[in-house]
Amino acid sequence: MTRSALTTPPPDAVLPRPLPGGPAPGATLGSHYSGCFGCGEDHPTGLRLTAVTPDGVTVVATFTVGTAHQGAPGLAHGGVLATAMDEVIGMLVWLFQRPYVTARLETDYLAPVPVGTVLHMRAWCNGMSGRKAYLEAEGRIGSPDGPVAVRAAALFIEVGMEHFAEHGDAQAIIDEHHEYEVNP
Numbered sequence: 001m002t003r004s005a006l007t008t009p010p011p012d013a014v015l016p017r018p019l020p021g022g023p024a025p026g027a028t029l030g031s032h033y034s035g036c037f038g039c040g041e042d043h044p045t046g047l048r049l050t051a052v053t054p055d056g057v058t059v060v061a062t063f064t065v066g067t068a069h070q071g072a073p074g075l076a077h078g079g080v081l082a083t084a085m086d087e088v089i090g091m092l093v094w095l096f097q098r099p100y101v102t103a104r105l106e107t108d109y110l111a112p113v114p115v116g117t118v119l120h121m122r123a124w125c126n127g128m129s130g131r132k133a134y135l136e137a138e139g140r141i142g143s144p145d146g147p148v149a150v151r152a153a154a155l156f157i158e159v160g161m162e163h164f165a166e167h168g169d170a171q172a173i174i175d176e177h178h179e180y181e182v183n184p
């Protein structure tokens with residue numbers, strides 16, 4: 001990954017540990033909000049990604065590229081791929097059990113991704129420092145060990161639930177996740 005200093009963890013960053021009450025290895029990580037373009041089950045044209053944490057510290061998900069996702073004829077749009085990577089990286093937030101948002105997302109496109117491809121995505125955390133989480137993901141064509149087509153690095157910042165209340169209905173997120181401990 002060609003990563004900038006802004007998405008590279010500082011020397012004092014620490015790796016997160018699985019939290020008590022967090023998703024167990026093998027758990028499915030659902031949508032954080034039903035209206036989300038990346039994962040919402042009620043979104044009419046969204047990506048509807050679902051993810052699994054195989055080990056309690058990483059996240060895997062697949063995204064099947066359809067005709068609605070084209071940029072060039074027969075090929076996935078780079079922005080759609082970035083969205084899918086943002087979403088699978090965002091799923092790591094379930095493991096942290098606190099609200100975070102994307103502050104910076106960097107993407108490397110290494111190979112074209114044809115319509116019909118099943119993109120196998122994997123995301124992990126490289127370190128946390130204060131409110132900052134340094135996250136990374138890769139997308140492989142056709143299988144979990146297929147050729148890497150997309151890499152992404154991200155800086156996520158922890159926010160309070162009031163971040164979501166300012167422009168939307170934060171209660172809608174809370175209502176969908178009674179199991180999720182929030183500090184309004």
Ligand SMILES: CCCCC/C=C\C/C=C\C/C=C\C/C=C/CCCC(=O)SCCNC(=O)CCNC(=O)[C@H](O)C(C)(C)COP(=O)(O)OP(=O)(O)OC[C@H]1O[C@@H](n2cnc3c(N)ncnc32)[C@H](O)[C@@H]1OP(=O)(O)O
Nearest residue numbers: 006032086087090091093094099101102103104157159173
């Ligand atoms: C998305 C919904 C989440 C709902 C949560 C509920 C439940 C969660 C459960 C599960 C969640 C599952 C999935 C979650 C997500 C899905 C994936 C999609 C995620 C998104 O799609 S989310 C939408 C796009 N996202 C935004 O809409 C953010 C807009 N933005 C802001 O709202 C502010 O910008 C904010 C809050 C980021 C910071 O603002 P702030 O005032 O709180 O803090 P401040 O500015 O002081 O920054 C503090 C330190 O971060 C450094 N810093 C900040 N930004 C930086 C940058 N870009 N590059 C490098 N460093 C940066 C500063 O330099 C400083 O560093 P230092 O401390 O060292 O000085």
